[in-house]
Structure formats: C-alpha cells, structure tokens
Amino acid sequence: MRRNIFLYLFLFVSLWVVFQYVNSTKIYENQESQIARLEEKLQRANSVSANIQGDQSAxxxxxxxxxxxxxxxxxxxxxxxxxxxxxxxxxxxxxxxxxxxxxxxxxxxxxxxxxxxxxxxxxxxxxxxxxxxxxxxxxxxxxxxxxxxxxxxxxxxxxxxx
Structure with missing residues (x-):
C-alpha cells in the first residue's frame, strides 16, 4: 500500500513538472515573439524619428x-x-x-x-x-x-x- 502511494505521488509530481515545463515554454515563446515585434516597431519609430530630425529644412x-x-x-x-x-x-x-x-x-x-x-x-x-x-x-x-x-x-x- 505504501508503495502505491509513493508511485501515485511520483506520477502526480511527474505530471505536474511536465505541465509546468510546457506552460512556461509557451509563456517564454509568447514573450519572445512579443519582444521581437516591439523591437521591430521601435526600429521603425527610430528610423522615422531620425528622418524627421535629419531634415533640418523643414x-x-x-x-x-x-x-x-x-x-x-x-x-x-x-x-x-x-x-x-x-x-x-x-x-x-x-x-x-x-x-x-x-x-x-x-x-x-x-x-x-x-x-x-x-x-x-x-x-x-x-x-x-x-x-x-x-x-x-x-x-x-x-x-x-x-x-x-x-x-x-x-x-x-x-x-x-x-
């Protein structure tokens, strides 16, 4: 009986660890894609700003x-x-x-x-x-x-x- 409890506990913990790993991997990938989009947006904004500041004739x-x-x-x-x-x-x-x-x-x-x-x-x-x-x-x-x-x-x- 005691052996079964440890076996179930081990299975539960294993499933919990797998769930946490998959969940944090998805969160990490989502954050990485969001960071990439924001960096691209920042580069476009910086290039527009440089064009505006560079055009002194305006x-x-x-x-x-x-x-x-x-x-x-x-x-x-x-x-x-x-x-x-x-x-x-x-x-x-x-x-x-x-x-x-x-x-x-x-x-x-x-x-x-x-x-x-x-x-x-x-x-x-x-x-x-x-x-x-x-x-x-x-x-x-x-x-x-x-x-x-x-x-x-x-x-x-x-x-x-x-």
Whole structure:
C-alpha cells in the first residue's frame, strides 16, 4: 500500500513538472515573439524619428535656434527667452467676444474670427491660422518687441479660404 502511494505521488509530481515545463515554454515563446515585434516597431519609430530630425529644412523658418534673430534681439537689448510663448500668449489674448482685431475679415453669419494656431517664423514675422467655426484663413503678422517687453502687431497680409 505504501508503495502505491509513493508511485501515485511520483506520477502526480511527474505530471505536474511536465505541465509546468510546457506552460512556461509557451509563456517564454509568447514573450519572445512579443519582444521581437516591439523591437521591430521601435526600429521603425527610430528610423522615422531620425528622418524627421535629419531634415533640418523643414524647421528652417523658426525662431528657435535662429542665431541671426537672437543677435537682432541682443543688439536692441530685448530679452528673447521664452519669446515665442509670450508672442503666442499676446496674440491669443487679443481674441475676444468681438473677434480678433488683427483679422480684417467680417463673418457673415454672426460668428467671430479668432486666431487658433501661431508659428513664429523669425525676429519679425508670425504666421497665424484663424477661423470662425465655418470658414478659415491665414495671416502674416509683423511684430515688434519693445525693450520693456511689450509686443505690438501689424497685419501684413491675410487670406480667407472659400
């Protein structure tokens, strides 16, 4: 009787070990295939990122890292740290219930044009996107930063898409 108990115990343990081995092998293979897929995805993302970072011409017209613009501001004693954020804030703050005064178009259906997106091109120009919810357009602004930090804007050209 005692011999049968040990035999059954041995069989049970053997089956348990085989089950654990098969189960962990499947888990290991699943994890290996998942790691391989993620590494392939990472390589594709890195190559796309390298292409974007390598293409400097796409970001050529930008105030950030524009040494000529920085030297322009230095020659007039203007603080250019976080200047883009200040320009964006100044333009967005001009949006009001009666629209943005820099947008020279009137809305036909009672909505008002407001500036949505802003890109600072260099030490003098800003391009902005505006919309009234149904129609949209773009405008180029001339900006000037005074020594005291105040920013003034002038609309140079604007276009309203049909």
């Amino acid at each position: 970001r050529y017209f930008k105030l950030t890292n524009n040494d000529n613009a920085y030297s322009y501001f230095e020659s007039f004693g203007v603080d250019y740290t976080d200047l883009e954020a200040r320009i964006e804030s100044a333009l967005i703050s001009k949006n009001g219930t009666s629209g943005n005064p820099l947008v020279t178009y009137d809305s036909a259906d009672g909505n008002v044009f407001q500036i949505n997106k802003i890109e600072v091109l260099n030490h003098k120009w800003v391009i902005a996107d505006f919309s009234d919810g149904k129609r949209w357009g773009e405008l180029i602004l001339l900006y000037n930063v005074a020594k005291d930090g105040s920013i003034s804007f002038e609309t140079l050209q604007s276009v309203l898409y049909p």
